[in-house]
Amino acid sequence: MSTALPERDGSAAVVTLDRREGPYGEVALRRRGGTYEIIANGCFLMDTADGRSERLLVRAALDELERTGPVAAPSVLIGGLGVGFALAHAAAEPRWGRIAVVEREGAIIDWHRGGPLAAFSAGALDDPRVDVLHTDLLEYLAVADGVHYHALCLDIDNGPDWTVTDGNAGLYGPDGLAALRRRLEPGGVLAVWSARPSGAFEGALRAAGFTDVTTREVAVARGVPDAVHLARRAR
Structure with a gap:
């Protein structure tokens, strides 16, 4: 059973370490006390305060697989890649191949x-099994014909x-889910991280032909729980 962690210290000073403008807008790295935060277009995306649900994303996919x-x-x-919790957890598991x-x-x-987040990915970028693809996921799904995975873990x-x-948004609709399904091996598992459980998304997964849909x-610390949605491509 998971237990809630103490609430973050909102009184800690916030320091912007880097801010860049890219093709998808602004992305910034901030430090709040001892915690690092990634901000995309002014929207909080994730931080290093707690990696339990990101690790669960990878662990649950392997367990289900x-x-x-x-x-x-x-x-x-x-x-x-985010703050690196999911990748580090995958690289620490010898059962994963590619x-x-x-x-x-x-x-x-x-x-x-070599930057401030290197400690959180724990050297995983240098693991010989790891391939870092600098591209947009939707674009990759569209061009990666013939490339399949046993698990897709999305965050x-x-x-x-x-x-x-x-x-x-298109990733979670019929066309996006169909593209994800095509990238899975038969019997492969899709795992999707969410800041809250989504019954509507569970329904969308079933409508897209996925089986064994669970959350x-x-x-x-407060508010609704984080969630990992799991689904399987039928064999």
Whole structure:
């Protein structure tokens, strides 16, 4: 059972360490006390205060994938490098084979390559199994014909109902879910992080032909729990 962590110290001084303008707008890295925050177009995206749900995203995908039997060196695509919790957790698990991480913001990749976030990705970018893809996830899904993964772990928005940019909304609709399904091996698992559970998204997954749709929740200090939505491509 997850327990809520203490609330963040809102009185801590906020220091902007880097701010860059890119093709998708502004992205900034801030430090609040001992916590680092990523801000996209003025919207809080994620921080380093608590990585339980990001780690669950990867762990639950592997557990669900192997629920019906072991898979030799399964491959995983992580959508969004973020603060690095999901990638570090995947790289720390020897059962994973190929690990790809898609990140469209070059600044975020830089912050992990010798920058302030390197401690949180824990050297995972240098793991020989890891391939860092500097591209937009939607664009990658469109051009990666013939490329398949056993698991897709997505954490590029605050959830299906709260996207960072308007263009990301298509990822959670019929066309986007169909594209994700095509990138999965038969029996493969889709895991999607969300800042709150979404019954509507569960329905969208079923309508898109996914099976075994479930939601795992992680309690937070206050408000609704974080969630990981899981679904499987039928064999």
